[in-house]
Amino acid sequence: MPDTTTHSELPQHATLIAEGVRRGTLSAVDVLDDHLARIDAREGEIHAFNLVLADLARERAAEIDSIVAQGGDPGILAGVPVALKDNMCTRGIPTTCSSKILGDWKPPYDATAVIRLREAGAVVVGKTNLDEFAMGSSTENSAFGPTRNPHDTTRVPGGSSGGSAAAVAAGFASISLGSDTGGSIRQPAALCGTVGVKPTYGAVSRLGLVAFGSSLDQIGPFAHSVDDAALTLEAISGHDPGDSTSIERPPLDLRSKLQMGAAGLRVGRITDLPTGASPDVQARLDEAFEALAAAGAEIVDVEVPAFGYGLTAYYLIAPAEASSNLARFDGVRFGSRTSAPDTNQMYMATRTDGFGAEVKRRIMLGTYALSAGYQEAYYGRAQKVRRLIADDFAAAYAQADVLLTPASPTVAFEIGDKSSDPLAMYLCDTYTIPSNLSGDPAMSVPFGTGDGGLPVGVQVLAPALQDHTMFRAAAELERYMSLSVSDTHGDAEPKGAN
């Protein structure tokens, strides 16, 4: 396994931390302090967090240690410092979605994924920055300012879960949770050089995740390794009766498959994949196919003709759902309110003041796509395209067990590069969006570096409920990379530091 950071003697990998803490050879408090020290050192320039919960985390870490001291087992994530994207409800702790409109709202309940992390013994260190309401691909659309890429602080970490990606890449947390509606875990994972997973739709409960696109949203982990990501997903997945779209299955079984290797695996290359990946990224993707072939996989050519229409379908469907999901931010029951002489004007003033430009843009786009006279042409057709994409994937998966694509068309771009061109920003999601539309799992695995020595992620896609097969391929890519001579991958220390 690649150790992506640091000069500390304490482990940063969740599997190693949990193992040590459960055995009593490692103190959860020490592990936490180690992470908090890195936060102290670099959070000022990175801005991964909206809120660091140092005191709460220390209490929790001490509790974990005392459970172990008393012979108890705190769970499979014992003592693992975790960061939460700030669109997941945490009881009594501000949950902002990086928006002004929520004010100082403190949810009266915890998200299911948060409860499960805690029950597994994890230690929450803070709430991470995001593009407002998870709308964006750079974490620049935050009411609290942008997050910077730990590999190069002039660059974006990707988005919308940029804070969670940066927190892991910078060693602020061992693992983190993000949400992925159109690539919001996988793209920042690629840009920050971490593993990032969007599991099968319904594998992880959405209860307590502030909704963006309800039929697309999934919670998933960022981690230093495939193994750590598997461990985290095993902790948070599994049926939740509080989410009607939650799959009625036990938690995912992933780690048992990681050592199976790629021999016999059919790996699909999408011959009609939309162009647009930069040459450095394309080169890494080609290398990934070679790596799996060398490990005994069979590379097969498949077609997913509707893949390229995903962007359009997504940018009609997701804003449509968002326009409805975000209507509840009306200044009546929680969050901020701008006073006005009547309720209708109060709605207008509160929402106009409270939402940022990108959120307003998508609300308007989505409202338009659903409005009388246009719904059939936009939302209706987009839903049909969605069906085509799902059907095309199903056909491809009849020939291949997994597919590989780039996770992001490019390495991390400069802050400000795309912020004035919404459409250019949307194109960042070209390769990630289709899996959200189909509901299938997909993950980004760090696979060396591209231009400027910046991380590149390869995306592994698999059919619904085949998350374990996806992890099997991802583990093989990771194994190849750890053995390869490539020496620049995944180092989150800024160039010139030290």
Add this chain to the structure above:
Amino acid sequence: MSGQPLYVNDDDFFPSNDEHERWEHQGYEMVVGLEVHVELATQTKLFSASPNRFGDEPNTNIDPVTLGLPGALPVLNRQAVELAMRLGLALNCRVQKSTFARKNYFYPDMPKAYQISQYDEPINADGWLDLPDGFRVGIERGHLEEDTGKSTHVGGPGGRIHGSDYSLIDFNRAGVPLVEIVSRPDIRHPEQAKAYVSELRSILVAVGASDAKMEEGSMRVDANVSVRKPGADFNTRCEIKNVNSVRSVGRAIEYEAKRQIALHEAGEPVIQQTRHWDENDGKTHTLRSKEDADDYRYFLEPDLVAVDPGPEWIERVRAALPPLPAARRATLSEASDQPANSEAVLLVVERDQDEYVLSVGAGGGDVALALKHVKEAPDLSTVVPARRLATLTSMESSGAVTATQAKTIVDAMIAGDEERDPEAIAAVLGFEAMDTSELESMVDEAIASQPEAWEKFCAGEGKAMGALVGAVMKASKGQADGKAVTALLNQKKG
């Protein structure tokens, strides 16, 4: 279900006998369809586990789903689906695979700024309801949706929304399960509309779907009214809201129909709009014009999945349905030899006392007499055992006591006298059947004391009989049987 009889708040609950007559005004007929919202009698809300309970302290029955908090997700209440199915089957609907949609609009009593409602695919479709007189009203659909919170308007004139200083919102009612039952525009008479609402209410209560209390808002009626010359095409309609009693249903649609007829006659257009019924002035008033109707942007609710009850569940619900009011009226009608839409039969079934009346018959009593007593004394069934009433009706039908005496005994039984034993009560009150000779001598005395009345009676003036019978009653201190007296008088007249 409530133990309270339902009829108490409606002074003219029952359709009058002229309902077969066509309603017509200046050559126009009315075309009416009703949309009835009923709150289902579940323990919890449609999509969350906070209590569905009327009358609690404000904002005590709230949870993240009810308040539409960020991150909250709906989970459908199985019992609400089952109650909706019961209702649908009772209304002869097709129970089918259904989905939920979001109806998007901003209003402070609607927490998420969208209402979750069944739109394209309702759970119940294409049924009908037969009124007691046999008239059939088509049912288009009966779909599930969630209720809104309640606003109170503070300041300004009379708690109305217009001119108020501000409003206060209570979300206890938000998320309470509703079924909206949409009739086809088959209704042509105010009495049919009233009968439809009454019958629907009886069915709702019978199947346990709702307590259907209009005065508490658990049953709310909106009426779509238009008018036309018989046989002509449908005209523009108006929707009437705030119709809060069965009586108002009749009044409101009659007023509205006449208002529209006046417009047609004056050559003015009827504007499609929502109108508010004002109980006090007996008029409908413009609430809002449909021309600038909101664009609700319906789309399938992505947080919920389809409900497909399937034949097994449907048949289980169907098999468990209790006898419906129409069937119960037929049974009672047959047993009592009274018409099924007679006031007594309607009322007793409505009050759920038909089984009691029938058990009087099973105990050897007279069903028709029992029906009459129960109709007149609603408390009978709750305090007097059926066998006691059976005994009384037997005494009455054999002539052992008169109708007047029987009524007195009923009151005494309800009051608990003599352990509610009618024979003991009759004995204590001295109600004994007079032998014929005693009665005959009293009749003779009456004739002798009132020769003029006798003459008139003999001359065929029926009215004169009253004075003679009255004299006998007075002499017998009310113990004489009126029927026997009349028979004797007629006999003597020859």
Add this chain to the structure above:
Amino acid sequence: MPERITTADVSKVATLARLTLTDDELATATVELGAMLDHFADIDALDLDGVEPMNNPTHLVNVMRDDVVGEVLDRDEVLAAAPLAEDDRFRVPPIIGLDD
């Protein structure tokens, strides 16, 4: 695809979504949304006749819960977090301009 989005369309949409736009914002939004919709016209080329719309990836049906009362929220806590409350209820300015 429908005709090109106009400022009137955008204005109407903003009102439906309860957002206020300045004239400049309206002009910018019309251009931006127009450019996006132009880009999204790529799906016009697809023959979608007879394709079943896909609403959700889930294949689940009949997900229901038992009718059992659960926890409720603490009213005082909830109202304390509200922008404005009075008399145990949420307070809003006069409700006009909504349904008349």
